[in-house]
Amino acid sequence: MTPPLSSSIIGPSGNDSANNASRLLTLLHHAGGEATRAELTAELGCGRSAAGYALSDLVNRGLVRVDDRPTARRGDGSGSGPGRPSHHVHVAATSPVALAAHLRVDTLDVAVIELGGRVLRVEREPIEVRPDVASIFLRITRLLRKLGREAGRPIAGIGVSMPSPVRTEDGYALEPRHLEWAGVPTRDLVREGLDEPWPVHVGNDANLAALAEHRHGAGRGAHQLLYLTTEHIGIGGALITEGTVFGGARGYAMEVGHTTADADGPRCSCGSRGCLELVADTRALMRAAYLPDSPVTGIEYRARVLIEAAERGDPAATQAVDHISTLLGSGIAGLINVLDPDRILLGGLLAKLYPLGAARIAAEMAERSFLERAVPVPVLPATLDCAALLGAAELVLDHVLQTLQVPAPAE
Numbered sequence: 001m002t003p004p005l006s007s008s009i010i011g012p013s014g015n016d017s018a019n020n021a022s023r024l025l026t027l028l029h030h031a032g033g034e035a036t037r038a039e040l041t042a043e044l045g046c047g048r049s050a051a052g053y054a055l056s057d058l059v060n061r062g063l064v065r066v067d068d069r070p071t072a073r074r075g076d077g078s079g080s081g082p083g084r085p086s087h088h089v090h091v092a093a094t095s096p097v098a099l100a101a102h103l104r105v106d107t108l109d110v111a112v113i114e115l116g117g118r119v120l121r122v123e124r125e126p127i128e129v130r131p132d133v134a135s136i137f138l139r140i141t142r143l144l145r146k147l148g149r150e151a152g153r154p155i156a157g158i159g160v161s162m163p164s165p166v167r168t169e170d171g172y173a174l175e176p177r178h179l180e181w182a183g184v185p186t187r188d189l190v191r192e193g194l195d196e197p198w199p200v201h202v203g204n205d206a207n208l209a210a211l212a213e214h215r216h217g218a219g220r221g222a223h224q225l226l227y228l229t230t231e232h233i234g235i236g237g238a239l240i241t242e243g244t245v246f247g248g249a250r251g252y253a254m255e256v257g258h259t260t261a262d263a264d265g266p267r268c269s270c271g272s273r274g275c276l277e278l279v280a281d282t283r284a285l286m287r288a289a290y291l292p293d294s295p296v297t298g299i300e301y302r303a304r305v306l307i308e309a310a311e312r313g314d315p316a317a318t319q320a321v322d323h324i325s326t327l328l329g330s331g332i333a334g335l336i337n338v339l340d341p342d343r344i345l346l347g348g349l350l351a352k353l354y355p356l357g358a359a360r361i362a363a364e365m366a367e368r369s370f371l372e373r374a375v376p377v378p379v380l381p382a383t384l385d386c387a388a389l390l391g392a393a394e395l396v397l398d399h400v401l402q403t404l405q406v407p408a409p410a411e
């Protein structure tokens with residue numbers, strides 16, 4: 001059997017041509033849904049006739065389409081430059097889509113996403129303070145049913161991103177603490193609210209955002225990708241190891257926001273004291289600038305205004321950004337010692353803060369991690385909008401990439 005190109009590209013077993021088709025579709029997916037036939041054939045590495053057979057298979061299944069006429073090959077950044085004209089291959093408008101939902105503390109996003117990680121439609125609704133579990137899940141499933149009906153495409157399934165550690169086995173969200181909820185059987189609640197037998201997958205928001213960055217964003221090609229993010233409240237973390245989310249024994253791993261940064265620090269909602277997210281998240285940034293730190297009303301917007309003030313050289317804003325960057329660098333140093341990443345991505349507000357805080361973060365990393373001093377780990381801002389939504393869709397689209405199955409269109 002032809003070996004897979006990477007660990008994240010695994011086809012159906014026992015059939016070389018189906019395996020080639022699965023790998024080809026995965027290459028197209030990772031290329032953003034469009035590539036030339038020549039590029040795909042070269043990357044597939046199984047010979048032109050086998051690649052042609054795989055491509056025909058995908059066309060016949062309604063998963064991809066090939067332009068009628070060849071056009072000049074675009075530069076692919078590999079230094080090979082434009083080549084001979086080649087047919088362009090696209091994700092087909094008959095291919096299945098994923099429905100994705102991303103629950104945040106203040107908003108609910110629901111999207112339709114196709115192969116290639118293309119977001120076809122997003123709907124956002126505000127979330128009230130301390131929302132009721134049942135009413136939120138009624139809203140999620142109402143939106144999913146509506147988008148599924150209106151998509152005009154076969155629905156491969158549902159992916160849900162939760163602001164909580166999520167148990168792999170059954171999609172149970174252990175503690176969506178910032179929503180002030182106890183455990184939520186997320187997969188069961190979504191299934192109960194649907195009238196179609198769509199498969200439902202659930203993941204932690206930071207894990208899903210990191211997965212999307214690894215496949216479609218600034219994490220492409222990393223072997224051990226460490227991801228940290230902060231948005232409205234808290235700090236989320238994830239490790240993508242050889243293309244796979246590192247979940248620990250049950251799926252709860254990488255709660256980096258709850259590593260101890262100050263043993264005598266203030267009490268955290270998790271029950272511990274001085275957790276990293278208490279001293280280095282969006283609320284902490286606001287407090288460091290002596291500004292209101294309530295997470296309820298538009299704190300992300302106010303934090304962005306603060307960072308923009310630091311960009312203009314405002315002393316109080318600069319001091320706050322420096323303070324948070326130092327604590328963040330210290331937290332990252334500990335994670336480097338434990339995880340030995342080959343790339344670190346900062347998402348959400350941290351991506352915005354990073355250009356100002358890079359020097360302090362790097363200095364703390366070097367001072368506190370001997371592994372960092374031996375081999376510095378590149379730190380980059382994350383690049384994707386809607387990363388958690390895209391990651392939720394990945395959970396669904398993986399099944400399409402592996403089985404090449406196209407479900408019947410939604411009624």
Ligand SMILES: [Zn+2]
Pocket residue numbers: 257258268269270271272273275
């Ligand atoms: Zn904590």
